[in-house]
Amino acid sequence: MNTCPGPEDVTGVAHGVLASVGCNSQRLSLDAYAALTAPGSFLPTALTTCLTIYVALLGYGLLTGSPRLKLAHVSQTGLKIGAVVALTLNWSVFQTLVFNVAAEAPFEVGQIFTQAAAAGGSDQAGDDPLTRLEAFHQELVDSARSLIQPAAAPGAPAPSANAVGAGPQPPAAEALLWMATTLIVCSVGLIALAMVAQAILVALGPAFMLFFLFDATRGLFVGWIRALAAAIIAPITSWGGLMICLATLEPWASRLARERAAHAIKVDTVSTLVTLVTTFAAAQLVLAIGAVVITSAFNLRRAPAERDSDTVRSATNQQQTLEARFSQSRAELLAQSLHSERSQSLTQEGRRLEVFGGVGATAAPGALAAPAITRLSDSYRRPSPGRVS
Numbered sequence: 001m002n003t004c005p006g007p008e009d010v011t012g013v014a015h016g017v018l019a020s021v022g023c024n025s026q027r028l029s030l031d032a033y034a035a036l037t038a039p040g041s042f043l044p045t046a047l048t049t050c051l052t053i054y055v056a057l058l059g060y061g062l063l064t065g066s067p068r069l070k071l072a073h074v075s076q077t078g079l080k081i082g083a084v085v086a087l088t089l090n091w092s093v094f095q096t097l098v099f100n101v102a103a104e105a106p107f108e109v110g111q112i113f114t115q116a117a118a119a120g121g122s123d124q125a126g127d128d129p130l131t132r133l134e135a136f137h138q139e140l141v142d143s144a145r146s147l148i149q150p151a152a153a154p155g156a157p158a159p160s161a162n163a164v165g166a167g168p169q170p171p172a173a174e175a176l177l178w179m180a181t182t183l184i185v186c187s188v189g190l191i192a193l194a195m196v197a198q199a200i201l202v203a204l205g206p207a208f209m210l211f212f213l214f215d216a217t218r219g220l221f222v223g224w225i226r227a228l229a230a231a232i233i234a235p236i237t238s239w240g241g242l243m244i245c246l247a248t249l250e251p252w253a254s255r256l257a258r259e260r261a262a263h264a265i266k267v268d269t270v271s272t273l274v275t276l277v278t279t280f281a282a283a284q285l286v287l288a289i290g291a292v293v294i295t296s297a298f299n300l301r302r303a304p305a306e307r308d309s310d311t312v313r314s315a316t317n318q319q320q321t322l323e324a325r326f327s328q329s330r331a332e333l334l335a336q337s338l339h340s341e342r343s344q345s346l347t348q349e350g351r352r353l354e355v356f357g358g359v360g361a362t363a364a365p366g367a368l369a370a371p372a373i374t375r376l377s378d379s380y381r382r383p384s385p386g387r388v389s
Contacts, residue, residue, distance in 0.1 A: 015130055
């Protein structure tokens with residue numbers, strides 16, 4: 001791994017890109033881990049400081065009787081501290097659990113896809129997908145060259161593959177060259193991009209391990225896990241999409257080769273290939289976004305004992321609040337009922353005084369006085385019989 005392969009060391013566009021990017025990415029991860037864990041680096045000092053603060057806070061919580069800290073959690077805390085120290089300062093553990101998983105897991109799953117396709121009975125399905133991709137890419141370039149050659153001046157040498165695209169080209173040739181570039185970018189390019197992301201995230205892994213200790217910074221560790229998982233899943237989805245794309249495009253590639261040999265490339269063939277390649281490119285982007293969405297659901301929750309205690313505490317508080325509101329409402333209802341009954345009794349007493357007390361009746365001491373009400377019949381007086389004229 002001291003020298004990574006160059007353009008002359010690997011044959012083929014797909015193999016060359018992945019070999020060069022993969023080698024340089026692994027070198028970056030190794031060099032970064034060695035630099036972070038070196039004696040003069042800040043990481044050992046930061047790890048010692050964080051562990052000191054964490055143990056001090058843990059001891060203070062146990063001494064003060066914090067409800068969130070119990071003696072049963074001491075073993076879990078010891079395992080967490082041991083895991084952080086092992087992954088931060090021990091390369092063998094970090095290589096096994098992080099480095100190898102990020103670097104080799106996508107290709108192991110891709111090999112499973114290849115074997116499953118070979119079991120389907122196709123003649124070319126069991127071959128290396130990168131080799132098949134390079135063959136299709138070369139067919140597109142050769143077909144574009146065959147369309148450009150008739151446009152060359154009489155007696156001029158035939159343009160080479162490297163010279164394709166230098167001058168004015170027919171629209172069909174431009175479409176074929178665009179398809180060749182898009183096919184490589186949306187398959188090998190996405191895998192290489194995921195390799196670069198994996199290398200950077202693995203290189204920063206020891207620093208993010210420190211964030212796992214404290215609850216306030218644990219979200220940063222969870223975010224690092226999500227990003228690394230997305231960088232691992234994205235090549236797997238891209239590899240599966242590449243297998244489907246090759247199985248769909250290879251019959252059309254054979255037809256294009258026959259038309260090129262007959263010097264009669266049809267517009268319908270080129271148009272169909274453009275549609276298929278465009279659909280494949282969109283599908284690859286959707287799969288990459290899907291990998292990010294899948295990993296965004298990952299989250300580290302608290303221990304079940306803490307969740308149960310918090311649930312019981314919240315349920316108790318809600319029950320007490322409801323009981324207080326219910327008792328308060330009952331008292332208010334009782335007060336309103338007494339007040340309404342007293343008002344009704346006073347009203348009825350006043351009416352009885354009006355009916356039986358007569359006009360100008362004097363109420364007994366301490367009795368309620370009826371309100372003075374003037375009636376239309378009070379001014380009427382019936383004359384006596386002796387005065388009738």
